[in-house]
Amino acid sequence: MEHDPRVSHAGAGGILFDVAGESFELAKQHRLWALAESLAAQPIPGLRETVLGINNVLLIVDPLVTHPGRVTEQLLRRWETVEPSVPDSRDVEIDVQYGGEGGEDLASIAAHAGMSANEVVEVHSGAVYTVACLGSMPGFPYLVGLPSRLHVPRRKVPRLRLREGSVIIAGAQASVLPCAGPCGWHVLGWAGVSLFDPEAPVPCLLAPGDRVHFRSESID
Amino acid sequence: MLEVLTNGALNIVVDSGRYGFMGIGVSHAGPMDALALDIANALVDNDPEAAAIEVSIFPFRVAFLADMVIAVTGAPCTAELGRRRIPPYWATRARAGDILSLHPPELGARAYLAAAGGLAVSPVLGSRSTEVKGSFGGLQGRALRRGDRLDVDLEEADEQSFPHGAAGFGVLTETLTAYWRELHTGTVKLRVLPAAEYNEFTERARRDFAKASYQVTGESNRTGARLSGDPLALRFRRELLSHGIVPGTIQVPPSGEPIVQLVEANTCGGYPKIATVIECDLWKCGQMRPRTRLTFQLVDLEEAIEALKDDAAELQELKNTVRGQSCRTPMPS
Numbered sequence: 345m346e347h348d349p350r351v352s353h354a355g356a357g358g359i360l361f362d363v364a365g366e367s368f369e370l371a372k373q374h375r376l377w378a379l380a381e382s383l384a385a386q387p388i389p390g391l392r393e394t395v396l397g398i399n400n401v402l403l404i405v406d407p408l409v410t411h412p413g414r415v416t417e418q419l420l421r422r423w424e425t426v427e428p429s430v431p432d433s434r435d436v437e438i439d440v441q442y443g444g445e446g447g448e449d450l451a452s453i454a455a456h457a458g459m460s461a462n463e464v465v466e467v468h469s470g471a472v473y474t475v476a477c478l479g480s481m482p483g484f485p486y487l488v489g490l491p492s493r494l495h496v497p498r499r500k501v502p503r504l505r506l507r508e509g510s511v512i513i514a515g516a517q518a519s520v521l522p523c524a525g526p527c528g529w530h531v532l533g534w535a536g537v538s539l540f541d542p543e544a545p546v547p548c549l550l551a552p553g554d555r556v557h558f559r560s561e562s563i564d
Numbered sequence: 565m566l567e568v569l570t571n572g573a574l575n576i577v578v579d580s581g582r583y584g585f586m587g588i589g590v591s592h593a594g595p596m597d598a599l600a601l602d603i604a605n606a607l608v609d610n611d612p613e614a615a616a617i618e619v620s621i622f623p624f625r626v627a628f629l630a631d632m633v634i635a636v637t638g639a640p641c642t643a644e645l646g647r648r649r650i651p652p653y654w655a656t657r658a659r660a661g662d663i664l665s666l667h668p669p670e671l672g673a674r675a676y677l678a679a680a681g682g683l684a685v686s687p688v689l690g691s692r693s694t695e696v697k698g699s700f701g702g703l704q705g706r707a708l709r710r711g712d713r714l715d716v717d718l719e720e721a722d723e724q725s726f727p728h729g730a731a732g733f734g735v736l737t738e739t740l741t742a743y744w745r746e747l748h749t750g751t752v753k754l755r756v757l758p759a760a761e762y763n764e765f766t767e768r769a770r771r772d773f774a775k776a777s778y779q780v781t782g783e784s785n786r787t788g789a790r791l792s793g794d795p796l797a798l799r800f801r802r803e804l805l806s807h808g809i810v811p812g813t814i815q816v817p818p819s820g821e822p823i824v825q826l827v828e829a830n831t832c833g834g835y836p837k838i839a840t841v842i843e844c845d846l847w848k849c850g851q852m853r854p855r856t857r858l859t860f861q862l863v864d865l866e867e868a869i870e871a872l873k874d875d876a877a878e879l880q881e882l883k884n885t886v887r888g889q890s891c892r893t894p895m896p897s
Protein backbone atom coordinates (compact mmCIF):
# COMPACT_ATOMS: atom_id res chain seq x y z
CA MET A 345 0.00 0.00 0.00
CA GLU A 346 1.29 3.42 -0.83
CA HIS A 347 1.65 5.99 1.95
CA ASP A 348 0.63 9.57 1.41
CA PRO A 349 3.74 11.73 1.15
CA ARG A 350 4.75 13.14 4.55
CA VAL A 351 5.52 16.82 4.39
CA SER A 352 7.38 18.56 7.21
CA HIS A 353 9.13 21.87 7.70
CA ALA A 354 12.86 22.31 8.17
CA GLY A 355 12.84 25.92 9.32
CA ALA A 356 10.77 28.56 7.53
CA GLY A 357 12.28 27.78 4.12
CA GLY A 358 12.89 24.02 4.20
CA ILE A 359 10.27 21.50 3.06
CA LEU A 360 11.01 17.80 3.48
CA PHE A 361 8.86 15.73 1.13
CA ASP A 362 9.09 12.12 2.26
CA VAL A 363 7.51 9.27 0.31
CA ALA A 364 9.45 6.45 1.99
CA GLY A 365 7.75 3.27 3.15
CA GLU A 366 9.36 0.66 5.36
CA SER A 367 12.40 0.28 3.14
CA PHE A 368 13.94 1.73 0.01
CA GLU A 369 11.94 1.36 -3.21
CA LEU A 370 13.68 2.02 -6.52
CA ALA A 371 10.37 2.76 -8.29
CA LYS A 372 9.71 5.67 -5.92
CA GLN A 373 13.25 6.94 -6.50
CA HIS A 374 12.50 6.97 -10.25
CA ARG A 375 9.50 9.21 -9.57
CA LEU A 376 11.63 11.44 -7.30
CA TRP A 377 14.25 11.81 -10.06
CA ALA A 378 11.42 12.90 -12.36
CA LEU A 379 10.12 15.30 -9.70
CA ALA A 380 13.60 16.81 -9.34
CA GLU A 381 13.83 17.15 -13.12
CA SER A 382 10.48 18.90 -13.21
CA LEU A 383 11.70 21.30 -10.49
CA ALA A 384 14.84 22.03 -12.52
CA ALA A 385 12.85 22.58 -15.73
CA GLN A 386 10.02 24.57 -14.15
CA PRO A 387 11.39 25.90 -10.88
CA ILE A 388 9.18 27.19 -8.13
CA PRO A 389 9.99 30.91 -7.66
CA GLY A 390 12.48 31.38 -4.81
CA LEU A 391 13.75 27.77 -4.96
CA ARG A 392 17.34 27.70 -3.66
CA GLU A 393 18.15 24.00 -3.25
CA THR A 394 16.78 20.62 -4.32
CA VAL A 395 18.31 17.87 -2.20
CA LEU A 396 17.41 14.34 -3.23
CA GLY A 397 17.52 11.82 -0.41
CA ILE A 398 16.66 8.14 -0.27
CA ASN A 399 12.95 8.08 -1.13
CA ASN A 400 12.58 11.72 -0.12
CA VAL A 401 13.51 15.18 -1.32
CA LEU A 402 14.27 18.37 0.61
CA LEU A 403 13.57 21.74 -0.97
CA ILE A 404 14.90 25.02 0.35
CA VAL A 405 12.98 28.09 -0.80
CA ASP A 406 12.98 31.74 0.11
CA PRO A 407 9.71 31.76 2.05
CA LEU A 408 9.32 35.48 1.39
CA VAL A 409 9.15 34.70 -2.35
CA THR A 410 6.92 31.61 -2.28
CA HIS A 411 5.05 30.63 0.87
CA PRO A 412 5.98 27.08 1.98
CA GLY A 413 2.28 26.19 1.91
CA ARG A 414 2.20 26.93 -1.82
CA VAL A 415 5.41 24.94 -2.32
CA THR A 416 3.76 21.94 -0.64
CA GLU A 417 0.67 22.24 -2.88
CA GLN A 418 2.91 22.37 -5.95
CA LEU A 419 4.94 19.37 -4.80
CA LEU A 420 1.84 17.26 -4.12
CA ARG A 421 0.33 18.17 -7.50
CA ARG A 422 3.56 17.40 -9.38
CA TRP A 423 4.06 14.16 -7.43
CA GLU A 424 0.60 12.92 -8.44
CA THR A 425 1.20 13.51 -12.14
CA VAL A 426 4.91 12.88 -12.56
CA GLU A 427 5.93 9.97 -14.80
CA PRO A 428 8.79 7.87 -13.43
CA SER A 429 11.96 8.60 -15.34
CA VAL A 430 15.44 7.22 -15.45
CA PRO A 431 17.90 10.04 -16.02
CA ASP A 432 20.52 9.82 -18.76
CA SER A 433 22.78 7.41 -17.02
CA ARG A 434 26.14 5.82 -17.48
CA ASP A 435 27.90 2.65 -16.45
CA VAL A 436 31.00 3.38 -14.36
CA GLU A 437 33.61 0.79 -13.50
CA ILE A 438 35.63 1.21 -10.32
CA ASP A 439 38.73 -0.95 -9.71
CA VAL A 440 39.11 -1.99 -6.08
CA GLN A 441 42.06 -3.27 -4.11
CA TYR A 442 40.17 -5.42 -1.60
CA GLY A 443 41.41 -6.13 1.92
CA GLY A 444 44.81 -5.27 3.32
CA GLU A 445 45.53 -1.89 4.85
CA GLY A 446 42.90 -0.10 2.78
CA GLY A 447 40.21 -2.70 3.49
CA GLU A 448 40.58 -3.50 7.17
CA ASP A 449 37.05 -4.83 7.65
CA LEU A 450 37.10 -7.45 4.88
CA ALA A 451 37.89 -10.26 7.34
CA SER A 452 35.30 -9.21 9.94
CA ILE A 453 32.59 -8.81 7.27
CA ALA A 454 33.48 -12.28 5.97
CA ALA A 455 33.18 -13.68 9.49
CA HIS A 456 29.86 -11.88 10.05
CA ALA A 457 28.45 -13.14 6.74
CA GLY A 458 29.81 -16.68 7.19
CA MET A 459 31.84 -16.48 4.01
CA SER A 460 35.47 -16.42 3.00
CA ALA A 461 37.08 -13.09 2.10
CA ASN A 462 37.15 -14.19 -1.55
CA GLU A 463 33.42 -14.89 -1.48
CA VAL A 464 32.72 -11.43 0.00
CA VAL A 465 34.71 -9.90 -2.86
CA GLU A 466 32.80 -12.04 -5.37
CA VAL A 467 29.43 -10.98 -3.97
CA HIS A 468 30.37 -7.29 -3.62
CA SER A 469 31.94 -7.01 -7.08
CA GLY A 470 29.33 -9.24 -8.71
CA ALA A 471 26.43 -6.87 -8.03
CA VAL A 472 25.37 -3.86 -10.08
CA TYR A 473 24.74 -0.76 -7.99
CA THR A 474 22.58 2.26 -8.75
CA VAL A 475 23.35 5.78 -7.54
CA ALA A 476 20.14 6.70 -5.67
CA CYS A 477 21.37 10.20 -4.83
CA LEU A 478 24.46 12.19 -3.89
CA GLY A 479 24.87 13.87 -0.55
CA SER A 480 26.20 14.05 2.96
CA MET A 481 29.64 15.17 1.79
CA PRO A 482 30.66 16.54 -1.63
CA GLY A 483 30.20 13.88 -4.33
CA PHE A 484 29.32 11.06 -1.92
CA PRO A 485 27.15 8.49 -3.77
CA TYR A 486 24.42 6.57 -1.98
CA LEU A 487 24.54 3.25 -3.83
CA VAL A 488 21.67 0.77 -3.71
CA GLY A 489 21.90 -2.84 -4.83
CA LEU A 490 24.12 -4.35 -2.14
CA PRO A 491 23.24 -8.09 -1.92
CA SER A 492 21.46 -8.82 1.36
CA ARG A 493 24.15 -11.33 2.41
CA LEU A 494 26.44 -8.34 2.96
CA HIS A 495 23.98 -6.27 5.00
CA VAL A 496 25.81 -5.53 8.24
CA PRO A 497 24.83 -2.79 10.73
CA ARG A 498 27.16 0.17 11.06
CA ARG A 499 30.21 -0.03 13.30
CA LYS A 500 29.41 0.69 16.95
CA VAL A 501 32.29 3.13 17.14
CA PRO A 502 32.93 5.15 13.99
CA ARG A 503 36.52 5.42 12.77
CA LEU A 504 37.93 8.89 13.23
CA ARG A 505 39.43 8.84 9.77
CA LEU A 506 39.07 6.79 6.61
CA ARG A 507 41.04 7.71 3.53
CA GLU A 508 39.66 9.05 0.27
CA GLY A 509 38.68 6.22 -2.07
CA SER A 510 37.64 3.82 0.72
CA VAL A 511 35.11 1.31 -0.58
CA ILE A 512 32.51 1.00 2.18
CA ILE A 513 29.25 -0.70 3.14
CA ALA A 514 26.66 -0.29 5.93
CA GLY A 515 23.22 -1.83 6.23
CA ALA A 516 21.74 -2.04 2.74
CA GLN A 517 23.95 0.75 1.42
CA ALA A 518 27.29 0.89 -0.34
CA SER A 519 29.56 3.76 -1.32
CA VAL A 520 33.04 5.10 -1.96
CA LEU A 521 34.44 7.97 0.14
CA PRO A 522 35.12 11.09 -1.97
CA CYS A 523 37.31 12.66 0.70
CA ALA A 524 38.99 11.55 3.90
CA GLY A 525 36.90 11.81 7.04
CA PRO A 526 35.31 10.10 10.01
CA CYS A 527 33.15 7.13 9.03
CA GLY A 528 30.93 4.57 10.75
CA TRP A 529 30.71 2.24 7.75
CA HIS A 530 32.78 -0.92 7.13
CA VAL A 531 35.69 -0.65 4.73
CA LEU A 532 36.22 -3.50 2.24
CA GLY A 533 38.92 -1.99 0.06
CA TRP A 534 40.36 1.03 -1.64
CA ALA A 535 39.91 2.52 -5.11
CA GLY A 536 42.13 5.12 -6.73
CA VAL A 537 39.19 7.06 -8.10
CA SER A 538 38.38 10.77 -7.88
CA LEU A 539 34.69 11.25 -7.12
CA PHE A 540 34.71 15.02 -6.61
CA ASP A 541 36.68 17.90 -8.09
CA PRO A 542 35.24 21.33 -7.23
CA GLU A 543 37.22 22.98 -10.07
CA ALA A 544 35.92 20.62 -12.80
CA PRO A 545 33.02 21.69 -15.07
CA VAL A 546 31.10 18.66 -13.77
CA PRO A 547 32.38 18.31 -10.19
CA CYS A 548 31.02 14.81 -9.48
CA LEU A 549 32.07 11.56 -11.20
CA LEU A 550 28.65 10.03 -10.52
CA ALA A 551 25.08 11.25 -10.91
CA PRO A 552 21.76 9.82 -9.73
CA GLY A 553 20.76 6.89 -11.94
CA ASP A 554 24.33 5.89 -12.86
CA ARG A 555 25.22 2.21 -12.47
CA VAL A 556 28.42 1.32 -10.66
CA HIS A 557 30.38 -1.90 -11.23
CA PHE A 558 33.18 -2.74 -8.82
CA ARG A 559 36.04 -4.82 -10.27
CA SER A 560 38.49 -6.74 -8.15
CA GLU A 561 41.99 -5.48 -8.90
CA SER A 562 43.57 -7.42 -6.05
CA ILE A 563 42.66 -9.21 -2.84
CA ASP A 564 44.97 -8.98 0.14
CA MET B 565 46.62 43.73 0.33
CA LEU B 566 46.73 42.53 3.91
CA GLU B 567 49.04 40.09 5.63
CA VAL B 568 48.02 37.67 8.37
CA LEU B 569 50.44 37.72 11.30
CA THR B 570 49.02 34.92 13.45
CA ASN B 571 48.17 31.25 12.92
CA GLY B 572 44.65 30.07 13.66
CA ALA B 573 43.26 26.73 12.60
CA LEU B 574 39.76 28.25 12.49
CA ASN B 575 40.39 31.66 10.99
CA ILE B 576 39.02 31.47 7.47
CA VAL B 577 37.80 33.42 4.48
CA VAL B 578 33.99 33.43 4.27
CA ASP B 579 31.32 35.08 2.17
CA SER B 580 27.55 34.78 2.41
CA GLY B 581 27.75 31.06 1.58
CA ARG B 582 27.66 28.50 -1.20
CA TYR B 583 24.14 27.90 -2.48
CA GLY B 584 22.73 25.57 -5.10
CA PHE B 585 25.08 22.62 -4.58
CA MET B 586 23.52 20.84 -1.60
CA GLY B 587 22.16 18.35 -4.11
CA ILE B 588 25.72 17.11 -4.73
CA GLY B 589 26.61 17.10 -1.06
CA VAL B 590 28.16 20.57 -0.75
CA SER B 591 27.10 22.41 2.41
CA HIS B 592 26.39 26.14 2.57
CA ALA B 593 29.52 26.86 4.62
CA GLY B 594 29.66 30.66 4.92
CA PRO B 595 29.67 32.64 8.15
CA MET B 596 28.66 31.15 11.49
CA ASP B 597 27.32 34.61 12.45
CA ALA B 598 25.72 35.76 9.20
CA LEU B 599 24.32 38.92 10.79
CA ALA B 600 27.81 40.08 11.81
CA LEU B 601 29.13 39.48 8.28
CA ASP B 602 26.14 41.31 6.76
CA ILE B 603 26.76 44.31 9.00
CA ALA B 604 30.54 44.26 8.36
CA ASN B 605 29.91 44.39 4.62
CA ALA B 606 27.23 47.06 5.00
CA LEU B 607 29.59 49.23 7.09
CA VAL B 608 32.19 49.33 4.30
CA ASP B 609 29.54 49.61 1.56
CA ASN B 610 30.31 46.16 0.11
CA ASP B 611 27.88 43.89 -1.67
CA PRO B 612 26.37 41.41 0.80
CA GLU B 613 28.25 38.65 -1.11
CA ALA B 614 31.72 40.14 -0.50
CA ALA B 615 34.30 37.92 1.23
CA ALA B 616 35.76 38.72 4.66
CA ILE B 617 37.66 36.95 7.44
CA GLU B 618 35.92 34.94 10.16
CA VAL B 619 38.13 34.93 13.26
CA SER B 620 37.58 32.19 15.86
CA ILE B 621 41.11 31.95 17.23
CA PHE B 622 42.40 34.95 19.22
CA PRO B 623 44.56 36.92 19.41
CA PHE B 624 44.37 37.59 15.69
CA ARG B 625 46.73 40.07 14.06
CA VAL B 626 46.83 41.39 10.55
CA ALA B 627 48.95 44.05 8.84
CA PHE B 628 47.54 46.33 6.14
CA LEU B 629 49.90 46.75 3.22
CA ALA B 630 47.80 49.50 1.60
CA ASP B 631 45.32 52.13 2.74
CA MET B 632 41.85 50.68 3.02
CA VAL B 633 38.55 51.03 4.79
CA ILE B 634 37.80 48.18 7.19
CA ALA B 635 35.05 47.06 9.57
CA VAL B 636 35.21 44.78 12.61
CA THR B 637 32.01 43.12 13.84
CA GLY B 638 30.88 39.99 15.67
CA ALA B 639 31.91 39.03 19.19
CA PRO B 640 32.65 42.21 21.15
CA CYS B 641 36.42 42.02 21.63
CA THR B 642 39.18 44.48 22.34
CA ALA B 643 40.28 45.58 18.90
CA GLU B 644 43.31 47.81 18.39
CA LEU B 645 44.36 49.47 15.20
CA GLY B 646 47.88 50.50 16.05
CA ARG B 647 47.32 52.07 19.46
CA ARG B 648 43.77 53.13 18.77
CA ARG B 649 40.92 51.14 20.30
CA ILE B 650 38.09 50.33 17.91
CA PRO B 651 34.60 49.87 19.37
CA PRO B 652 32.47 46.86 18.38
CA TYR B 653 30.65 47.02 15.04
CA TRP B 654 32.87 49.79 13.79
CA ALA B 655 34.24 50.92 10.43
CA THR B 656 37.40 52.95 10.08
CA ARG B 657 40.24 53.76 7.75
CA ALA B 658 43.42 51.71 8.03
CA ARG B 659 46.69 53.07 6.67
CA ALA B 660 49.41 51.05 4.97
CA GLY B 661 51.61 49.68 7.74
CA ASP B 662 48.87 49.67 10.39
CA ILE B 663 48.45 46.49 12.41
CA LEU B 664 45.06 45.37 13.67
CA SER B 665 44.94 43.16 16.77
CA LEU B 666 41.79 41.36 17.88
CA HIS B 667 42.01 40.09 21.46
CA PRO B 668 39.92 37.25 22.95
CA PRO B 669 36.32 38.45 23.31
CA GLU B 670 34.61 38.67 26.69
CA LEU B 671 31.39 37.48 25.12
CA GLY B 672 30.71 35.46 22.02
CA ALA B 673 33.04 33.40 19.88
CA ARG B 674 33.69 34.93 16.45
CA ALA B 675 34.71 38.26 15.01
CA TYR B 676 34.59 39.40 11.38
CA LEU B 677 36.99 41.63 9.52
CA ALA B 678 35.76 43.10 6.25
CA ALA B 679 37.65 45.42 3.90
CA ALA B 680 35.97 47.76 1.44
CA GLY B 681 35.95 45.99 -1.91
CA GLY B 682 36.03 42.51 -0.38
CA LEU B 683 38.77 39.89 -0.33
CA ALA B 684 39.81 38.91 -3.83
CA VAL B 685 40.03 35.13 -3.64
CA SER B 686 38.69 33.05 -6.52
CA PRO B 687 35.17 31.72 -6.14
CA VAL B 688 34.79 27.93 -6.21
CA LEU B 689 31.29 26.60 -6.99
CA GLY B 690 29.98 30.14 -6.90
CA SER B 691 31.34 31.14 -3.49
CA ARG B 692 34.51 32.42 -1.83
CA SER B 693 33.71 30.65 1.45
CA THR B 694 36.22 28.14 2.78
CA GLU B 695 34.85 24.60 2.86
CA VAL B 696 37.03 23.15 5.59
CA LYS B 697 35.78 19.57 5.24
CA GLY B 698 36.20 19.44 1.46
CA SER B 699 39.37 21.59 1.47
CA PHE B 700 38.29 24.04 -1.21
CA GLY B 701 37.20 27.67 -1.47
CA GLY B 702 38.58 30.58 0.55
CA LEU B 703 42.35 30.72 0.48
CA GLN B 704 43.48 27.38 -0.98
CA GLY B 705 40.71 25.57 0.88
CA ARG B 706 42.36 26.02 4.26
CA ALA B 707 42.57 28.16 7.39
CA LEU B 708 44.72 31.29 7.39
CA ARG B 709 48.34 31.06 8.49
CA ARG B 710 50.96 33.55 9.48
CA GLY B 711 52.42 35.06 6.33
CA ASP B 712 49.31 34.60 4.17
CA ARG B 713 48.65 37.61 1.99
CA LEU B 714 45.14 38.44 0.83
CA ASP B 715 44.32 40.84 -1.96
CA VAL B 716 41.52 43.30 -1.52
CA ASP B 717 39.43 44.19 -4.52
CA LEU B 718 40.15 47.91 -4.19
CA GLU B 719 38.52 48.66 -7.54
CA GLU B 720 35.27 47.58 -5.97
CA ALA B 721 35.80 49.89 -3.01
CA ASP B 722 33.93 53.16 -3.05
CA GLU B 723 36.42 55.29 -1.14
CA GLN B 724 34.51 58.49 -1.78
CA SER B 725 31.64 57.39 0.36
CA PHE B 726 33.78 57.03 3.46
CA PRO B 727 34.36 59.97 5.77
CA HIS B 728 38.03 60.90 5.36
CA GLY B 729 40.01 61.62 8.47
CA ALA B 730 37.17 60.63 10.75
CA ALA B 731 37.72 58.13 13.55
CA GLY B 732 35.13 56.07 11.77
CA PHE B 733 31.61 55.14 12.70
CA GLY B 734 29.64 52.21 13.94
CA VAL B 735 26.21 50.77 14.45
CA LEU B 736 24.64 48.92 17.34
CA THR B 737 21.15 47.59 17.09
CA GLU B 738 18.76 46.61 19.85
CA THR B 739 18.93 43.02 18.51
CA LEU B 740 22.70 42.90 19.08
CA THR B 741 22.75 44.45 22.54
CA ALA B 742 19.85 42.23 23.63
CA TYR B 743 21.77 39.16 22.49
CA TRP B 744 24.93 40.27 24.30
CA ARG B 745 22.85 40.65 27.46
CA GLU B 746 21.63 37.09 26.97
CA LEU B 747 25.17 35.79 26.40
CA HIS B 748 26.20 37.61 29.56
CA THR B 749 23.63 35.68 31.62
CA GLY B 750 25.00 32.44 30.11
CA THR B 751 21.61 31.29 28.77
CA VAL B 752 20.45 31.91 25.23
CA LYS B 753 16.95 31.40 23.86
CA LEU B 754 16.60 30.06 20.33
CA ARG B 755 13.32 29.97 18.43
CA VAL B 756 12.62 26.60 16.83
CA LEU B 757 10.06 25.09 14.50
CA PRO B 758 8.98 21.45 15.10
CA ALA B 759 10.65 19.08 12.62
CA ALA B 760 9.60 15.82 10.93
CA GLU B 761 9.85 13.47 13.93
CA TYR B 762 8.68 15.95 16.60
CA ASN B 763 5.51 13.94 17.33
CA GLU B 764 7.45 10.68 17.56
CA PHE B 765 9.19 11.88 20.73
CA THR B 766 7.58 11.04 24.07
CA GLU B 767 5.35 13.63 25.70
CA ARG B 768 7.95 14.01 28.39
CA ALA B 769 10.72 14.57 25.83
CA ARG B 770 8.69 17.28 24.13
CA ARG B 771 8.01 18.92 27.50
CA ASP B 772 11.69 18.74 28.50
CA PHE B 773 12.77 20.10 25.15
CA ALA B 774 10.54 23.17 25.55
CA LYS B 775 11.32 23.78 29.23
CA ALA B 776 14.76 22.47 30.13
CA SER B 777 18.05 24.01 29.16
CA TYR B 778 20.82 22.31 27.24
CA GLN B 779 24.50 23.08 27.48
CA VAL B 780 26.84 23.46 24.51
CA THR B 781 29.70 20.96 24.89
CA GLY B 782 33.32 21.25 23.82
CA GLU B 783 32.57 18.97 20.87
CA SER B 784 31.17 21.84 18.86
CA ASN B 785 32.42 23.45 15.68
CA ARG B 786 31.27 24.73 12.29
CA THR B 787 29.61 21.40 11.51
CA GLY B 788 27.48 21.32 14.64
CA ALA B 789 27.04 21.90 18.35
CA ARG B 790 26.67 18.86 20.58
CA LEU B 791 24.50 19.58 23.58
CA SER B 792 24.29 17.92 26.97
CA GLY B 793 21.14 17.78 29.06
CA ASP B 794 18.05 15.65 29.70
CA PRO B 795 18.09 12.87 27.09
CA LEU B 796 15.16 13.06 24.68
CA ALA B 797 13.40 9.72 24.18
CA LEU B 798 11.39 8.57 21.19
CA ARG B 799 8.11 6.65 21.66
CA PHE B 800 9.51 4.04 19.30
CA ARG B 801 12.64 3.67 17.22
CA ARG B 802 12.46 3.36 13.49
CA GLU B 803 15.13 3.44 10.83
CA LEU B 804 15.06 6.64 8.82
CA LEU B 805 16.38 6.66 5.28
CA SER B 806 18.98 9.34 4.56
CA HIS B 807 17.43 12.72 3.86
CA GLY B 808 18.58 16.29 3.30
CA ILE B 809 19.07 18.42 6.40
CA VAL B 810 19.44 22.19 6.78
CA PRO B 811 21.72 24.17 9.12
CA GLY B 812 19.76 24.55 12.36
CA THR B 813 18.41 20.99 12.34
CA ILE B 814 18.31 19.59 15.88
CA GLN B 815 19.00 15.88 15.57
CA VAL B 816 18.68 13.39 18.38
CA PRO B 817 21.10 10.46 18.07
CA PRO B 818 20.54 7.26 20.13
CA SER B 819 22.22 8.82 23.19
CA GLY B 820 19.23 11.20 23.39
CA GLU B 821 21.42 14.29 23.67
CA PRO B 822 20.67 16.71 20.84
CA ILE B 823 23.05 18.01 18.17
CA VAL B 824 22.38 21.34 16.42
CA GLN B 825 23.64 21.02 12.85
CA LEU B 826 25.43 24.15 11.65
CA VAL B 827 26.82 25.74 8.47
CA GLU B 828 29.22 22.96 7.50
CA ALA B 829 26.98 20.07 8.52
CA ASN B 830 26.69 17.04 6.26
CA THR B 831 23.94 17.76 3.74
CA CYS B 832 22.19 14.46 4.51
CA GLY B 833 21.49 12.71 7.78
CA GLY B 834 19.59 9.83 9.24
CA TYR B 835 18.93 10.72 12.88
CA PRO B 836 15.44 11.74 14.08
CA LYS B 837 14.90 15.50 14.11
CA ILE B 838 12.92 17.12 16.90
CA ALA B 839 13.06 20.73 15.65
CA THR B 840 14.92 23.27 13.54
CA VAL B 841 16.41 26.55 14.77
CA ILE B 842 14.67 29.17 12.62
CA GLU B 843 16.79 30.95 10.02
CA CYS B 844 16.59 34.27 11.89
CA ASP B 845 18.23 32.84 15.00
CA LEU B 846 21.00 30.84 13.32
CA TRP B 847 23.50 33.70 13.59
CA LYS B 848 23.22 33.44 17.37
CA CYS B 849 24.66 29.89 17.21
CA GLY B 850 27.82 31.44 15.77
CA GLN B 851 28.47 33.24 19.06
CA MET B 852 27.78 30.35 21.44
CA ARG B 853 30.70 28.85 23.34
CA PRO B 854 31.16 25.58 25.19
CA ARG B 855 29.06 25.84 28.40
CA THR B 856 26.60 28.35 26.91
CA ARG B 857 23.13 27.15 27.96
CA LEU B 858 20.32 26.98 25.42
CA THR B 859 16.57 27.04 25.83
CA PHE B 860 14.22 26.40 22.96
CA GLN B 861 11.06 28.36 22.25
CA LEU B 862 8.66 26.64 19.87
CA VAL B 863 7.18 28.88 17.21
CA ASP B 864 4.95 28.13 14.24
CA LEU B 865 5.65 28.56 10.54
CA GLU B 866 3.96 31.97 10.27
CA GLU B 867 5.99 33.31 13.20
CA ALA B 868 9.20 32.03 11.58
CA ILE B 869 8.29 33.81 8.33
CA GLU B 870 7.30 37.04 10.14
CA ALA B 871 10.67 36.98 11.93
CA LEU B 872 12.42 36.83 8.54
CA LYS B 873 10.45 39.86 7.34
CA ASP B 874 11.31 41.80 10.50
CA ASP B 875 15.01 40.95 10.16
CA ALA B 876 15.12 41.95 6.49
CA ALA B 877 13.50 45.29 7.38
CA GLU B 878 15.91 45.87 10.27
CA LEU B 879 18.95 45.13 8.10
CA GLN B 880 17.67 47.48 5.40
CA GLU B 881 17.17 50.22 7.99
CA LEU B 882 20.70 49.65 9.23
CA LYS B 883 22.07 49.91 5.69
CA ASN B 884 20.17 53.18 5.22
CA THR B 885 21.66 54.49 8.46
CA VAL B 886 25.16 53.58 7.28
CA ARG B 887 24.59 55.32 3.93
CA GLY B 888 23.18 58.34 5.75
CA GLN B 889 26.24 58.59 7.99
CA SER B 890 28.59 58.33 5.03
CA CYS B 891 26.72 60.95 3.04
CA ARG B 892 26.35 63.44 5.87
CA THR B 893 30.10 63.81 6.08
CA PRO B 894 31.33 66.48 3.67
CA MET B 895 33.38 65.15 0.80
CA PRO B 896 37.01 66.18 0.86
CA SER B 897 37.91 68.71 -1.79
